[in-house]
Amino acid sequence: MSVRITAVAKQLPKYTRETEAIIPYLKLWLTGQDERFQRKVVKLFENAGVDRRYSIMDAEAVFTKTSFEEKNDIYSREVIRLGEQSLIKALDKAHLKPTDIDYIITVSCTGIMIPSLDAYLINKLNMKQDIVRLPVTEMGCAAGVSGIIYAKNFLKANPNKRAAVIAVESPTATFQLEDYSMVNIVSAAIFGDGAASVILSSYDNEKGPTIKDEAMYHFYDAETMMGFKLVNTGLQMILDKAVPETIAAHFPKIVHPFLERNGITIEAIDHLIFHPGGKKIVQTVEDLFGSLGKNIDDTKAVLKLYGNMSSATVLYVLERFMDKQLPKGDRGLMLSFGPGFSAQRILLEW
Known part of the structure; x- marks a missing residue:
């Protein structure tokens, strides 16, 4: 099923x-x-x-x-x-x-x-x-x-x-x-x-990309990198400037083992559906995947048009791919990062 x-x-x-x-x-x-x-x-x-x-x-x-x-x-x-x-x-x-x-x-x-x-x-x-x-x-x-x-x-x-x-x-x-x-x-x-x-x-007769696999990845000893502190005036942002380089250092462990357990490599991914955390994070991801011939144009477009809307942002990127009516068999890798510090991954197949 x-x-x-x-x-x-x-x-x-x-x-x-x-x-x-x-x-x-x-x-x-x-x-x-x-x-x-x-x-x-x-x-x-x-x-x-x-x-x-x-x-x-x-x-x-x-x-x-x-x-x-x-x-x-x-x-x-x-x-x-x-x-x-x-x-x-x-x-x-x-x-x-x-x-x-x-x-x-x-x-x-x-x-x-x-x-x-x-x-x-x-x-x-x-x-x-x-x-x-x-x-x-x-x-x-x-x-x-x-x-x-x-x-x-x-x-x-x-x-x-x-x-x-x-x-x-x-x-x-x-x-x-x-x-x-x-x-x-x-x-x-x-x-x-x-x-x-x-x-x-989970109805068999309904259309849309299938979720082939999903996984979470947790960075050890990184609880203070991102989040909010509750203060008298509200929720005060916590955002470590080392977030982009930390993501870059962990990227091989985040992406490649996840794909390998599904019998594929990054070359088999047609679409990158990534959360646009900010300009520096977008540039970090682009540097990592650009050499493989992959682009994150939709991620960059969402950041430019709307900014980072926290949890909702990657769904704006996903909507753009859903609206394209992609060919059967295309694969997409969905990825976002958040407090904890953690990375969440989903493998999609149209």
């Missing part, structure tokens, strides 16, 4: 600005800081590889001093809206009703809400009362792939069932107004908000 991904759909928040339109707000925020530092920050934004970003709040609200409670209230309201919209789109693509879903996984790490997003979606869409719920909250950027892995394992054990994975993130809600550290600034330069939903099925 196989498990297939039958549909992927994104949903963007209503507020959006090009990076050049953010610069005036940035300069106002930097008032009083050293002029050389100000120039460095502006240049960082301009060279981050992100042309436009979307947000659950307009720029004025992002750069206005508000409490963690006020920002989290906006987060809670908007992720429900975005999650519902993206799930409805994905269901429409798959020609399904909300009651056709047996398993719901919701993914988000950029705010706090109990009950979790899935409970609200079940009520808003009148989903099954016996639907199985799983909220994933602390896996960061890797959680979009993690959610697919959990859904796949559920469906593999349960024939003729369907699952939905909904990832909704708002990194802009975590921006720290009084924090002028490079970590906070780099985070603001590369991240944006967004949502995406994925429908998976």
Whole structure:
């Protein structure tokens, strides 16, 4: 019995600005800081590889001093809206009703809400009362792939069932107004908000790429490389500048043994469906695979068009491949990284 991904759909928040339109707000925020530092920050934004970003709040609200409670209230309201919209789109693509879903996984790490997003979606869409719920909250950027892995394992054990994975993130809600550290600034330069939903099925007659294999890879002694620290003003980003080189050092162990256990090598992979963590990570991955004749053009395009939306971002890349209607037999390698530090991998076959 196989498990297939039958549909992927994104949903963007209503507020959006090009990076050049953010610069005036940035300069106002930097008032009083050293002029050389100000120039460095502006240049960082301009060279981050992100042309436009979307947000659950307009720029004025992002750069206005508000409490963690006020920002989290906006987060809670908007992720429900975005999650519902993206799930409805994905269901429409798959020609399904909300009651056709047996398993719901919701993914988000950029705010706090109990009950979790899935409970609200079940009520808003009148989903099954016996639907199985799983909220994933602390896996960061890797959680979009993690959610697919959990859904796949559920469906593999349960024939003729369907699952939905909904990832909704708002990194802009975590921006720290009084924090002028490079970590906070780099985070603001590369991240944006967004949502995406994925429908998976263990019905034999449904179309879409098959999940041939999946695996997680855990980096030892790297818990402090990436994540959030809960402070009085909200979720404060943790992002070690050594992340790209750490990923590069581990890449052979992440990729090659995983493919070898499936009887193939990287040469047999037609499509790289990678999470665009940021410009430096994208360049690192491109350097590693460019010599093999592989490209990550769709990964770069997603970063440029939307920024890094944490767990949802790799699903935006996946949607681009789903919309291409690829030839039968094509293989794709899906990969994302997140706190822990960890890498999640999925092997797809169309």
